[in-house]
Amino acid sequence: MKIAMVISALGKGGAERVLSVLANFFCRENEVCVIKFDADEPFYALDPKIELISLDLGVGDLGVFGNIKKRYDKILALHRLLKSRKFDVVISFLDNTNVLTLIANLGVGQKIIVSEHTNHRFLKSPIWRALKRIFYPRAAGLSVLSKFDLDHYTYVQNRVIMPNPMFEISHAKDARPPKENIILAAGRLNVYKGFDVLLKALALIDFNLLKEWKVVIAGDGEERKSLESLAAKLRLNVQFIGFVRDIESLYERAKIVVVTSKMEGFCNILMESIFFGTARISTDCIAGPSELISDGVDGFLCPVGDSASIAKKLEILMSDEKLRERLVQNASKREESFKIETIGRRWLDFIAATIHREE
16 A cells, blocks of 8 residues: 655654654555655654655745745645655645645545644634635545544544554663652643643642652743743742653653643643553643543543642652552553554554545
8 A cells, every 4th residue: 555644844743753653654564655845854763665755845934925835835846746646545644734735635636634633722723724624524534633623523524533652662661770759741831731830739749748759841842931930939849851852761760740731632641651650640631631541540630720639649649659550550551552553553444444435
């Protein structure tokens, strides 16, 4: 089977990593072509068997008129490429690229599956919302990350919930370093991630208990300076370590992972930490955490923005090793459903069903 995968760029984002993991799986038994709009080298490694096409059209902001021309150039270049090649299926990633791919396919007839990697509420632009409503019904299929989004896209008939797959793990479980008293939070430092709520929660924890633990926040973003100022104001010893390429080494050592988001698309950190024996606490935000955690069974869910509740759950986990172990053991039962072999086969089944449906 000939599979094309389209994305704006292959930087260090979550959707970009998902594409790379899936492409590397697909190419075991299929011909895979990855098409991207920029000219930069991929951040995540791609199998040498994969054909990589860079259209070299850039992804930066060029202002209103510059952006219109840039998108026209992208559509035209992709249209020519899709017209010159015959793929069994084309999978596009992320909403704006999904729309451009569907427009580029007009008059071509490739089977397009659009793949969403945020929840639909993240898209604020009324223009892009309207474009999705117009062009998504032209897609042969749609993958989303949660039931919340599945229920939203009623205007696409062939749609499916497709969780993100786990990346390849470097070390076997018996070769990992010992766990440390580390509380890990990770993600882009923006308002949606609610790291300010985490800092306020930490300030409520008993000082004598907190001083026995190291708090690490991995990630960069526009809120970093204000968060560092808030941590200093609250007299917290928090390590802001910026973007970390090797997040695996942090998962291996951390005993607790905490997510305080106001909104999520899926929440990779809650899925990935399952594979590293890390106890999980998250806000019960839209969308994803409640589909990854059964409250009190394999992790804890707290109300969004509730620093007191988060502090209470953190104190419980910090103080009770047996409880942490029980939550971790229960969470490990979910591993199989997120392995690339499982998700990859689900993708191939969806692709095959979509192709058959369109014939």
